[in-house]
Each structure stands twice: as structure tokens, then as C-alpha cells.
Amino acid sequence: MTRPKEPVPALSAPGIGTANSLLKPPTTGPRSSRRHRNRPYSHVHLEIDLAPTPPAPGGDPLLERLAGFLKERQITEKGTLILLAGAALHALASRRFRRVDHWEVSPGGWLPPPRAGTDPESDEPVGHLLEALESDASAPVGSARSFSASLSDLSGGQVDLVVRRIHSERRHALSMDLRGSWTKETIEDLEGAVAQRLPVIHSTMTKFQYA
Numbered sequence: 001m002t003r004p005k006e007p008v009p010a011l012s013a014p015g016i017g018t019a020n021s022l023l024k025p026p027t028t029g030p031r032s033s034r035r036h037r038n039r040p041y042s043h044v045h046l047e048i049d050l051a052p053t054p055p056a057p058g059g060d061p062l063l064e065r066l067a068g069f070l071k072e073r074q075i076t077e078k079g080t081l082i083l084l085a086g087a088a089l090h091a092l093a094s095r096r097f098r099r100v101d102h103w104e105v106s107p108g109g110w111l112p113p114p115r116a117g118t119d120p121e122s123d124e125p126v127g128h129l130l131e132a133l134e135s136d137a138s139a140p141v142g143s144a145r146s147f148s149a150s151l152s153d154l155s156g157g158q159v160d161l162v163v164r165r166i167h168s169e170r171r172h173a174l175s176m177d178l179r180g181s182w183t184k185e186t187i188e189d190l191e192g193a194v195a196q197r198l199p200v201i202h203s204t205m206t207k208f209q210y211a
Helices: 030-038 061-072 077-094 125-141 184-197
Strands: 041-050 099-106 146-152 158-166 171-182 200-210
Touching (some): 041 184, 061 077, 077 158, 077 171, 171 184
Antiparallel strands (some): 041 171, 099 146, 146 158, 158 171
């Protein structure tokens, strides 16, 4: 007597279940991985943890001037916040984000807007920050708990940053929203520029949106 054949199990891709529609494009596999790896982002949010130790000016004349100004005005604890903000602005300027569209401290409000230069490529946000602080804007800096700014380049890119003090941990943190067209490489370049100037402990991409 011939033994009946057992039914052959249907083949399915790993992770494909009844809840997944087979009409959807695949989300795994070499081709999909390549596509997502090379696909640009239109928005990225970075959270960067900073060490409690204030950054050294590192021989940069503008950052040394900023540190000297804060020491002269006896802005100590809050001065660390502004020195970190200056280092972040310097890092962004190295990646061609030189035009300051807006900046403010909280509490305290808006800082005086930078004067437009004749050559946007040569603008230096740290120099503009010094000019703002040398005006009447240095008063609210003494009580500031956060510094925020919005900068743009000449190619449609924008970076919004916030430097804030975490009182419970006696350290600072930096948040950045990147908008425009960003790739993994350009994000890593920006993170590297920040790490060269600030005491970065850890950087995490917490949100992103593909272009």
C-alpha cells in the first residue's frame, strides 16, 4: 500500500505574517538596504550628551576672545553655557552654516541679530555672538539656562540648535534639528566637527524623515 504524501509546507520570507500585506514593497534584503542607506534625509534630530568639563578654546582666536569676555564679565556658571554655544556655532560654521537667522537665551529673550556682511561665505557666527554680548545683551546671559539658534547655509540647509544645562546632573546637552538634504556622510561630518570642539560623550539620532 502506497503511503500518502505529506503536504509540502508553503515557503515564506522571514518576518512575513498575516499582518503584513504582500502587496507592500519589501523592507528587507540587499537591494532595500542599499536604497535606504543611500536615501537622503529631509529632517534629522540629534541628541548630544556633553561632559561636565567646559571645553578649552583650543587656540581658536574667536573662542579665546569669547572665553576672555565671559571671564572679564564674571559670568562663570552661565558662561559655560555660552562657551558651549560658541563652540557649537563654530562647528556649524566649519560646515558652511554661517548665516544666523535667529538666536535667543532663555530666560532673557532674543539677542540682537547679526549685521549682514558683504560676503556670507566669510561670516563667522562666533564673532557676531561676541558683538551681541558686548552690547546690552550680556545682561540676560547671566541668568540664562538655555541658548538656541537657527542657522542656514547657501544651499537650502538649516540647523536649529539648543544648548541647555541639565541642573540635576550638573552638565549640559546639545540638541540639533537638521533640515534640507542630509546623507549619512554629511551627518557624520557635522558630528565630527562638533566633537572636535565640544566635550561630546554620546550622540544619538532620535528622529529622522527620508526626503
